[in-house]
Amino acid sequence: MRLLAIGKAPAKSPEMELFARYAKRIRPVLTLTEFADGQGSALEIKRREGEAILAALKTDEFLIALDIDGATPDSPGLAKLLAGWLERGRKQAFVIGGAEGLDAPVLARAGAKLSLGTLTWPHMLVRSMLAEQIYRAQSILAGHPYHRAGRP
Numbered sequence: 001m002r003l004l005a006i007g008k009a010p011a012k013s014p015e016m017e018l019f020a021r022y023a024k025r026i027r028p029v030l031t032l033t034e035f036a037d038g039q040g041s042a043l044e045i046k047r048r049e050g051e052a053i054l055a056a057l058k059t060d061e062f063l064i065a066l067d068i069d070g071a072t073p074d075s076p077g078l079a080k081l082l083a084g085w086l087e088r089g090r091k092q093a094f095v096i097g098g099a100e101g102l103d104a105p106v107l108a109r110a111g112a113k114l115s116l117g118t119l120t121w122p123h124m125l126v127r128s129m130l131a132e133q134i135y136r137a138q139s140i141l142a143g144h145p146y147h148r149a150g151r152p
């Protein structure tokens, strides 16, 4: 399972340390492939970043785009989605855009779009939020008590 993400974060940054905390708990481990921020106008940035993402994708990878307009499952719902994607037997690749968002061809290539709500989050934070939710989903599927379904 891997994560394709726009932007290069220093390994020792708080964002990367938080991402690593959750990514290493995921099985198989969630690996990160970073892409440099695109240059030029907003349209050029999106196009260049999109081309780099599409060039890095393998044909057998099932792409899940992090997109504000995507599906908004709760955590048990995400667990079911993950289980369903796994059953298809294809390797999963998640993608997070940069400041300008994901280009249309990347969204068109995606087999699923996942939203973390209607708020716009900084892309460096979305990495950790996604990794935590994948770990939470795997804990739910494994019956591990990490996820507490009860509410006060």
Ligand SMILES: C[S@@+](CC[C@H](N)C(=O)[O-])C[C@H]1O[C@@H](n2cnc3c(N)ncnc32)[C@H](O)[C@@H]1O
Pocket (backbone or CB within 6 Å): 065, 066, 067, 068, 069, 095, 096, 097, 098, 099, 100, 101, 102, 114, 115, 116, 117, 118, 119, 120, 121, 122, 123, 126
């Ligand atoms: C700063 S946001 C880009 C905002 C851009 N104007 C747009 O509309 O997509 C950077 C990336 O973080 C991810 N992202 C930010 N907020 C999100 C959310 N609520 N749900 C899912 N992904 C989100 C998306 O992959 C997005 O491309």
